[in-house]
Amino acid sequence: MRQLSSTFVFVSISLFSAAWAASVVTKKEVVDKSTAEFEDTLNDADFESNLHQRYDLHTLGIKVKDDPTIGNYSEGDILLESPKKFVEENNKLGRNAIRQMYRRWPNGEIPYTLSSQYGSYARGVIANAMNEYHTKTCVKFVARDPSKHHDYLWIHPDDGCYSLVGKTGGKQPVSLDSGCIQVGTIVHELMHAVGFFHEQSRQDRDSYIDVVWQNVMNGADDQFEKYNLNVISHLDEPYDYASIMHYGPYAFSGSGKKTLVPKKSGSERMGQRVKFSDVDVRKINKLYNCPSGGSSNSNSNSNNNQINTNSIVNNHPQV
Numbered sequence: 001m002r003q004l005s006s007t008f009v010f011v012s013i014s015l016f017s018a019a020w021a022a023s024v025v026t027k028k029e030v031v032d033k034s035t036a037e038f039e040d041t042l043n044d045a046d047f048e049s050n051l052h053q054r055y056d057l058h059t060l061g062i063k064v065k066d067d068p069t070i071g072n073y074s075e076g077d078i079l080l081e082s083p084k085k086f087v088e089e090n091n092k093l094g095r096n097a098i099r100q101m102y103r104r105w106p107n108g109e110i111p112y113t114l115s116s117q118y119g120s121y122a123r124g125v126i127a128n129a130m131n132e133y134h135t136k137t138c139v140k141f142v143a144r145d146p147s148k149h150h151d152y153l154w155i156h157p158d159d160g161c162y163s164l165v166g167k168t169g170g171k172q173p174v175s176l177d178s179g180c181i182q183v184g185t186i187v188h189e190l191m192h193a194v195g196f197f198h199e200q201s202r203q204d205r206d207s208y209i210d211v212v213w214q215n216v217m218n219g220a221d222d223q224f225e226k227y228n229l230n231v232i233s234h235l236d237e238p239y240d241y242a243s244i245m246h247y248g249p250y251a252f253s254g255s256g257k258k259t260l261v262p263k264k265s266g267s268e269r270m271g272q273r274v275k276f277s278d279v280d281v282r283k284i285n286k287l288y289n290c291p292s293g294g295s296s297n298s299n300s301n302s303n304n305n306q307i308n309t310n311s312i313v314n315n316h317p318q319v
């Protein structure tokens with residue numbers, strides 16, 4: 001009897017230790033910059049890792065901003081040399097532009113490679129974020145095949161979180177450093193790459209939010225750029241405070257006071273970086289003409305050249 005109970009204790013401790021060991025993630029399982037970097041892709045195991053336990057990166061000693069998608073680039077985390085120049089160039093294209101600076105990915109298929117410096121935890125979280133697209137939209141992230149795919153995303157831990165908007169050609173960087181390894185943050189960055197700007201860049205945003213310019217930190221005015229309809233399309237969807245692409249109320253505040261004040265109700269989730277809103281999902285499905293996506297007016301969208309929602313570019317001739 002005695003032996004039995006000690007065996008029981010031993011087994012219990014072993015099980016507990018195994019569970020503990022399995023649950024602890026180290027910084028290196030997020031990003032390990034000491035290893036050689038090459039272009040890798042995710043495997044089935046990464047996509048199958050459900051990651052029931054997701055970590056608060058702070059507990060791993062990783063510095064995370066309140067909103068990691070607020071970076072140091074134009075429009076926070078959109079990699080553009082000059083948003084103003086971008087808008088001017090697009091406006092110049094005027095009515096005759098079939099050419100688009102940013103384009104949709106053919107068939108909604110987005111080839112990618114991934115840095116070998118990501119550890120198993122980061123790979124699982126990135127796969128989880130891609131799965132959000134795979135389960136809710138027809139956009140599909142596929143491992144790049146160099147013999148087929150010239151244009152692709154290169155996902156790597158460069159500096160903060162950033163992305164370009166839409167397909168820009170060639171090897172297109174997406175940065176997710178260790179502070180960005182959270183599903184909502186990655187869904188946000190990938191949505192830029194899919195073709196979307198920030199929600200508050202919409203042409204009609206002044207009806208929905210006030211930008212409190214005196215609270216915006218010096219030099220950050222550009223972060224609140226607004227695009228006209230030559231640049232972005234709203235895809236017949238309403239302004240969406242709950243979009244995963246909307247800035248939060250304190251974005252780029254220099255004073256600790258609010259920089260964005262909603263003018264209407266329904267803004268409780270403004271700035272959330274947890275998951276797609278329903279409207280986000282509909283817009284992606286419309287942009288890519290997904291079979292099950294869009295609403296009853298999806299036919300009216302299939303004929304236009306518009307690229308995005310609060311997304312990009314394109315000038316549909318207004319005859």
Ligand SMILES: [Zn+2]
Pocket residue numbers: 069075076077078188189192198
């Ligand atoms: Zn962003």
